[in-house]
Each structure stands twice: as structure tokens, then as C-alpha cells.
Amino acid sequence: MMDKKFIIYQLLPRIFGNTNENCHPDGTLQTNGTGKFSSINESVFEHLHTLGVTHIWYTGVIEHATKASFEEYGIRRDNPSVIKGRAGSPYAIKDYYDVNPYLADSVENRMAEFEDLVQRTHTAGFKVVLDFVPNHLAREYNSDSLPYWAKDFGIGDNENVFSPDNNYYYLPGEMFSMGTYHERPAKATGNDCFTANPSVNDWYETVKLNYGVDYMNGRKGHFYPIPKTWYMMNDILCFWASKGVDAFRCDMAELVPVEFWEWCIREVKHKYPKVQFIAEVYNPAEYSSYMFRGGFDYLYDKVGLYDTLKYISQGYKSSSEITGCWQSINDMQNHMLNFLENHDEQRVASDFNLGNAFKGIPSLAVSLMLNKAPFMIYFGQEVGEAGMLEEGFSGKDGRTSIFDWCSAPSVARMLKGKSYESEKELLEYYQKLLTFAMGNKAVTSGETFDLQYANYHNDLFDTNKCFVFARKYSCDNSAENFHRGGNELHTENTYKRDKLVIVAVDFSQSYNSAKVNLPDDMFRFWNIPYGQLNPFEQVEMQFDKYGVAIAEFLL
Numbered sequence: 001m002m003d004k005k006f007i008i009y010q011l012l013p014r015i016f017g018n019t020n021e022n023c024h025p026d027g028t029l030q031t032n033g034t035g036k037f038s039s040i041n042e043s044v045f046e047h048l049h050t051l052g053v054t055h056i057w058y059t060g061v062i063e064h065a066t067k068a069s070f071e072e073y074g075i076r077r078d079n080p081s082v083i084k085g086r087a088g089s090p091y092a093i094k095d096y097y098d099v100n101p102y103l104a105d106s107v108e109n110r111m112a113e114f115e116d117l118v119q120r121t122h123t124a125g126f127k128v129v130l131d132f133v134p135n136h137l138a139r140e141y142n143s144d145s146l147p148y149w150a151k152d153f154g155i156g157d158n159e160n161v162f163s164p165d166n167n168y169y170y171l172p173g174e175m176f177s178m179g180t181y182h183e184r185p186a187k188a189t190g191n192d193c194f195t196a197n198p199s200v201n202d203w204y205e206t207v208k209l210n211y212g213v214d215y216m217n218g219r220k221g222h223f224y225p226i227p228k229t230w231y232m233m234n235d236i237l238c239f240w241a242s243k244g245v246d247a248f249r250c251d252m253a254e255l256v257p258v259e260f261w262e263w264c265i266r267e268v269k270h271k272y273p274k275v276q277f278i279a280e281v282y283n284p285a286e287y288s289s290y291m292f293r294g295g296f297d298y299l300y301d302k303v304g305l306y307d308t309l310k311y312i313s314q315g316y317k318s319s320s321e322i323t324g325c326w327q328s329i330n331d332m333q334n335h336m337l338n339f340l341e342n343h344d345e346q347r348v349a350s351d352f353n354l355g356n357a358f359k360g361i362p363s364l365a366v367s368l369m370l371n372k373a374p375f376m377i378y379f380g381q382e383v384g385e386a387g388m389l390e391e392g393f394s395g396k397d398g399r400t401s402i403f404d405w406c407s408a409p410s411v412a413r414m415l416k417g418k419s420y421e422s423e424k425e426l427l428e429y430y431q432k433l434l435t436f437a438m439g440n441k442a443v444t445s446g447e448t449f450d451l452q453y454a455n456y457h458n459d460l461f462d463t464n465k466c467f468v469f470a471r472k473y474s475c476d477n478s479a480e481n482f483h484r485g486g487n488e489l490h491t492e493n494t495y496k497r498d499k500l501v502i503v504a505v506d507f508s509q510s511y512n513s514a515k516v517n518l519p520d521d522m523f524r525f526w527n528i529p530y531g532q533l534n535p536f537e538q539v540e541m542q543f544d545k546y547g548v549a550i551a552e553f554l555l
Contacts, residue, residue, distance in 0.1 A: 004445040005372050006054040007438065008129060010342060011379035013037060013103055014060055014087065015400060018407040019415055026392035028086060029068040029102060032405035037103050037117045044415075045124040050431045051382060052438035055374075056121055057129035057249055059343060060090030060402070061114065063098040063145075065138040065205065070101045073108065075144060081179025082139040082205045085393030085403025090131065091251055092138040092205045096236045098145040111145075118244040127246035129278070134233055135255040136190025136206035139181065150235055153209075159185050164212035164222040167229050171196050178204060188215075192255065209233075211260050223259050234264050241272040253279035253296070254286055261294035269295075278337055287332055298374060301336035302345075304329065305370075309340070309363040312507050313354055319467040319507055322366065323452050334372040340364060341378035343402050347387035350398030357384030357426050361546040362467075362505035364430075368437050369503050370469060371448050375437075382430040383423040385410040429546065436550070442501040446473035449526070451502070454519035460538070461504075461514045468504040468516050468541070472526050472555075498555040500528070502539060506547035513542050514549070528555055 017035020024031055040056075048056065065078040066088035078094065104110035121128050143152050157166040169188035174196035176186035186196035190206030194215060198204040212227035214220045237248065253261065265277055279296040281287060282303055290296050304325045311317040326333045339345075340363055346352045348360035368375045379385075380400065385408045390396040392404035400408050413419050419427070437443045449470045455461040461468070475496035504516060520535035522528070533539070533553060541549035 003372075005438065005443065006374045007052050007434065008055040008057050008337070008374060008376040009048050009051065009053040009379065010057040010059055010376055011040075012059045012090070012343070012400075012402065013039060014100070015406060015408055016040075016379045016411060017415075019412040020407050021409045021412045023389075023391070023406045025390050026086060027405050029405050032407070034102050034405060036105055037113045038105055040117060040120070042124070045121075045126070047414075048126065049124075050435070051377065052434040053126065053377070054438075055127045055129050055247065057131075057376075058117070059131055061099050061103070061130060062090075062093055062133070063095040063100050064088050064090050065092045065094045065140060066100075066102070068102060070107060073101060075101060076140075076142050078138070078140050079179075079181045081181040084205050085391075085401065087403055087405045089205060090402055091133050091136075092203075093133050094138045094141060095143040095145055096137075097143055097147060097150070097239060115243055122244060128244060129247040129249055130240055130245045131251055132237060132240075132248040133251045134209065134260075135252045136203065136208050139183065139187075139205055139207055141207075147239070151232070153232070162210075162214050162216060164210070164227040166210050167232070169194065169208055169210055169215065208255075211257050213257055221257060221259065223257070226263065230260055230264060233260075234267050237264065237268050238271060241268060241275050246274065247276040247278060247297075249278045249280065250296075251280055253290060253294075254281045254283055258286075258289050258294045261290065261296065265295035284328065287329060291332055291335060298335050298337045299332070301325075301329075301338055301373070305336070305338055305367060306340070306345070309367060310353070313359060313363050318464045319505075320452055320456075320463050322370075322467050323450050326371065326448075326450070336373050337376055338367040338370075338373050339376040339378070340367055341381045342376065343378065343399070346398035347378075347385055347400070348381065349384045349386040350388055351386075352398030357381075357386075358546055359509065361429065361433075361548060362507045362509070365433065365503060365505050365548045366467060366469075368433065369443050369471065369501075372445060377430075380408040380411045382427050383410045383414050383419060384426045433548070440471075440473075440499070440501060440552075442471040442473040442499045442552075446471045446499070446501075447526070449522050451516060451519070451522070454517045454521075458515070458517050458538075461516055462506075462508075462511070465508040466504060466506045466511065466514060468502065468514075470522065471501045471503070472528075473499045474526070498528075500533075500553040500555055502541070502551045502553075504541040504543070504549040506543050506549075509543075509545075509547035511543055511547075513540060515540050 013035045017039020020033045065083050067080045067086045069077050099114045101107045104113045153167040159170045160172050171186040174186045176183040176196045187207040188194045189198040190203035190208050193202045212222040276297040278298045281299050349357040387398050387400045391401035391406040394401035451468045515538040523535050543549045
């Protein structure tokens, strides 16, 4: 695992690079257009550098089912009855060994164009993150780019019984029908729906893969000998790692048994030691298992910090509840992926969330700087993309659709140098805060001390609307500790001066300043000499107009 913060920028090339600001709802590829691999050019890389980005997550690269036709290139057409939206879901994989043809300038050379993107990304100084979708694939999965040494899914399956050597779960004697698509025997749907009649709210466009868990008989695991699907998925991961992919964001990792991850991550890292794995996991009870047993480097912090910050910003929770987030996962805190937006969540600026991107800045400061955990930006977040278009299948839901041929208007304006003044203002603040964070060792590599508890009875600090914490970088000690107290203290023979950063935020954005108590616990824990700062003193914090205050001290 990395020992300092990094920043991921998630973008869908299909949407990010589409500069059409006037897309039609439910429009076709021909009418609305699409971004390309080539859309990610030097000016994009320059923009990301100004945000302190270190990793780019290219979402929706591996070929998925779509209603657009590429039959003239020898690519089998997909049945539209089992595709969501005209563009289709990036998580209904059609061919694990190919990239989406619509992302290429020359369809015949699409893989070479992707490989060029990876090379250009590396040359620009970024690492490449790619989706790995292990739990399910498209109803009409069909690899036309299968390597000579690999086999396709479902070949040799016994469709009449459960077997750990089957790739799919079959429902013998039952038929799945949707529109013009018919499937017999029916297969289980990706969201663990073991029925031949999934609803429109299920992941009906996908089928679940079999990792050796017998769901119909108490979820008994059959992992020895190693199931066929395990070997096939390991081969797929190694295929993409061989092309220079630095990290995999593993979709719905908790729907796949941890025993697979324990085996597979070890196997992949044996060949590619530097490759990292990020898990989309939503059950805190499983965090420890997937990190320490499964071997994941990072996990989503959605139901913890993300949800808490959202509810605080919306006025439903006290800001003091942030303390419980890090305390509940303690030693895993620095290995959670923090974010305010991604493709599954409603945009900060949407009417379904805060309705104004500037109201999310206090959450930005906390999510970015509370700890050493990596932070993720979703494309357009930095210019206040609202996700309030009715693109087609997804409707008006406060998200940028992943199912439709569409664009993100604020991003299109940004790429064309025509951003609105409010978008420029937000971008400038993002650049300022992110640059500060990534250039400050106390934030990227230092320890954290939660100061909220010391201010509960402070009349000059509102602990229901405000939150405060400290970060410290010690020149001679890199140990991680998130607790008040503890036995590890810094030595006194430092030849460089330590750095202390105090961050306070006002979620109500109504205060001009506040005075923060500094407890003796912090001085003893970090062995801070008295003088410039002293225990029980109050430090005055001046909030900017967005509700953020930062004070720096050399100790």
C-alpha cells in the first residue's frame, strides 16, 4: 500500500470527451456523438495536473453491450431488449478481452489506440486505473477477441445442476424472456436475483458469474479444487495488467467471495507486484475481511464518510458525527477511498443533493484532508456539473447517465474554454485546495488528531455545524496513529522542523471565524514543545467565504 495520499480522477471517455452541448434525450450515437481515446489529450493532462491528480480512472473502456451497431467490423450486434439505454451500461461487459469500438478513431485499431492512451497517460506522469467487473457480464456475452489460449464463458457448463465448474448459475426448465430476447435455461441475474423473471429494477441486462458458491443450498462454498471461473478471471486481470494498467477498481467486489480475492490478488501481484486493487464494498462488517484477508489495497468509504458528509451538508446530522466515521474503522481509515461524487451517486450540485457546488466545499476539505486516504474526483465535479439533464434511460436523477449517449455540458464548456464565471470560480478553488493538500507533507503523509472532542464545551466553536482536526508531519517519524493517546512519541533530536496544519470547516458557511481549543492530549501525543503553541490555548481560525479555515505552524 502507498504511504501517502494520491488523487484519482474518474472519467468516462465516452462522455468526458463529448463536446456536444446540445445532445437530444434518448439520442443515438450518430446524433449525440461520443468522446474518444484521442479526446484525452495534452490539454486534459495539463488540467488534471492543476488538480494534483496522480491516477486517472478510465471508466467504461472494456467492451460492453450497446444498441449501436458495429457489424461491419465483424462485431456481433447485441439484442436491444437486454440493454439499458441506447449506449448500454459499462458494467454489462460483452468481451473482457476487447475495448469499446466507439472509443476508437479507427475501429480496427481500437486496442492499439487504447494502448497508446495508456502510454500517453504514463508519459504525462499519471497512473492508469481500469474497471474490473467480476460479478456479472452481459446477457449476450460473446468474445470475438478471445486470445488463443483462453476459453469463452459457459463452454462446457452443465446447465442442469449447480457445479463449481460452471461459469453461470442456471435455472433448469425455466425461460428468461424480455422483448425479443429469450434464454433457456434462464440464468441468475447479476444482483443475486435467482429467478427467471427479474424486474426492471434488477440488473436484468446481466448474468451472475459462478465462483463456487451454491446459493440455493445455504451459500455453501466449493473452492477446492479451484473453480474454473477463478482461473479465467485471473487471466483477464493479467491480460490488462500486461498492457500497463496500474490499478483495478473492482466493481461490486463484495458479491464475489473473499476466498477468490485472497487467491487471485496474490496471483496477480506475484506477476505484477505494483498493481493495486480498489474494492467497491458497502458493508462495513466485511471491510476487514476484504482488506486483510482478501488483500485489497483500498476500499470505498461510501457508507461511512461519504454518507455522513452528505447528511451533514444537507442539515440532517451534526458535524461531530465525523468522529465516529474514523473511529468505527480505525486502522483501516487511511486505506479507504474518499469521494464526494462518482458515477453511482448524485452530483453535489444537483437538485437531489445540495443544489449548489459551492455548498460542498466544506465536505471537500474534510474528505480530502482528514487523513492519508486517497481522494477521488468525478469528472465535472470541479466545475460544478449538476447532472440535471434527462438524457434518456436514466431520466432526470441528479447523475450523469452512464447508459445514454450524452455529454456533461460544463465539461464540454471547460474543454472548449467557454466556462461560465461560476464554473471558473469553483475550478480555481478546487485547484487551490487540492494543490495545497498535495503539496503539504502534513496532509499527504502526516498523522491525524481529531480536535472536535476538545471543543464540545467551547462557546466560540459550534460543534454541530463545524468540524476541526489537525495534521502533523514529523521529520523523523512516519508512524501512523489515529488515536488520542498511545505510546509512540516523536524523538526530540529532529534536525528539521515538524509541520502542523489545523483545518476547520463550517458546513453552514455562516461563520466568519471561530476559536479552537488545543488539548494537552495533542501536545503529549505528538511531543510538541511548548512555546509557539501551548495546551489549553485557543487558535483563531478565519473562515473563507466557502467555510474553510486552514492554519499552518512550524514546530
